[in-house]
Amino acid sequence: MSEQKMIWGHPRGLATLFFTEMWERFSYYGMRALLILFMSAAVADGGLGFDDQTSGAIYGLYTMGVYLLALPGGWLADRLFGLKKSVWYGGIIIALGHFTMGIPGIAELFGFHSDGVTALDTNSFFLGLILVVIGTGLLKPNVSALVGGLYAPGDAKRDAGFSIFYMGINIGGFLAPILTGTLAETNWHLGFGLAGFGMVLGLIQYKMTAGYLGEIGDLEPAKDAVEEEGRKRLKKGTSIAVAIIAFVLVLLFMGVIPIDAFAIASYSKYIIAIVAFSYLGYVILFGGLTPSEQKKVIAIGIVFIFSALFWSGFEQAGSTLNLFAERFTDRSIFGWEMPASYFQSVNSLFIIIFAPLFGALWIWLAKRNLEPTSPLKFSFGLILLGLGFLTMYFAAKIAASGDLAAPSWLLITYMLHTWGELSLSPVGLSLTTKLAPKKFYSQMMGIWFISVALGNLIAGLIAGEASGEDAEGIQQMPDQYMLIVMTTIGGAVVLLLISKLIQKKLMGEVR
Known part of the structure; x- marks a missing residue:
């Protein structure tokens, strides 16, 4: 810990994680502020025209999923990716999710979108939501764990470091609804796109300054051949699971799988x-x-x-x-x-x-x-x-x-x-x-x-x-x-x- 570069009495890596989490929360709260309004808005106003019962159920499933997937996200980081890579992969998936939700807006921009709610609108919306949930499950628990890793056990500055980190969360949460909400007044998909752009900014600064984290968050080498073999099996199993999830998401995007959100x-x-x-x-x-x-x-x-x-x-x-x-x-x-x-x-x-x-x-x-x-x-x-x-x-x-x-x-x-x-x-x-x-x-x-x-x-x-x-x-x-x-x-x-x-x-x- 003593070899870390310090800034204002804290490890320089804290600034990396501060801005990563700030932009991730910007993307999350920016979309969350628009979510139920977009779903329940009339089709004539650019929304999906869902009734309140359906909109509320989808909103609840989405916010539930963000917390539930934090558990396997932390587990995969500990056993397969390491904390740093999990944050990186999670951020990429989150950004893809936001931009997927913006596909109808892009189609409309180039004249490929007809009036009314189409399968493209609903399926890209659901696919985007699922990607954001998966990405958040990978990023959210592990970026917090990285903050803890910056400080030695018993370091009196740890609590202050977390307080600074949580300030980043609330700065992102404060700015996002205002900025995404302003754009959404023009076009809902622009608001979703801005949320994704915020995540991209977070990824860029994370990649550029990740060196300040040193070896913190790297996956430790396998202790023996048995553990190495176990990791290989886990990678194969994870690859199969990802393939199955991707297949289901494609079916969802094509409208093959019906969704009854309230049920x-x-x-x-x-x-x-x-x-x-x-x-x-x-x-x-x-x-x-x-x-x-x-x-x-x-x-x-x-x-x-x-x-x-x-x-x-x-x-x-x-x-x-x-x-x-x-x-x-x-x-x-x-x-x-x-x-x-x-x-x-x-x-x-x-x-x-x-x-x-x-x-x-x-x-x-x-x-x-x-x-x-x-x-x-x-x-x-x-x-x-x-x-x-x-x-x-x-x-x-x-x-x-x-x-x-x-x-x-x-x-x-x-x-x-x-x-x-x-x-x-x-x-x-x-x-x-x-x-x-x-x-x-x-x-x-x-x-x-x-x-x-x-x-x-x-x-x-x-x-x-x-x-x-x-x-x-x-x-x-x-x-x-x-x-x-x-x-x-x-x-x-x-x-x-x-x-x-x-x-x-x-x-x-x-x-």
């Missing part, structure tokens, strides 16, 4: 929950754990439930709330109508503003022995989430009366949700690392991300029900928002009631 999403949520809890049960019963470790895994199972509940509400930012911004919010500013996608930048802006304050708050409370336990912080996160949707209940009342709601309703909601995120997200990730038995450490981290994936999927399914697609739906919106309020705050109350039991009986010394 797939509906069944997927049960499959994910069953698999997650079956695995936790296996670890508890047959994992060779001590009684103390078994209790901590049970606590992780409880964390899973409330984490999924939180993300099922929070991740409606890009679906339900995005549609509310477009359909029911007064976006007129001195005669100019602000694109609805701009609201997707608010969360990142609030994180930049409030994350240091929350960090300082926990430290201030800890010094006075007043810092809440992790279950209590989880409860606060759910309560703040519920208060955000309570704000939206009143905004929906305005929409149901036939008027447009002021932008301040959404801004207050996003602020409360950001506070909830800062109370729960870093706490949940940290808590999982503390509770996880050593020999199941990575798997338990995977369980956390599966809970996030499940929450994202449910958020997409809810979007189709609470979006006010028609006149009847508009009148039902306030009640649907109130149902979300009761569910999230009700979950918070349940967690508050059992928090002491979880702390004393299951978590032990872990706070």
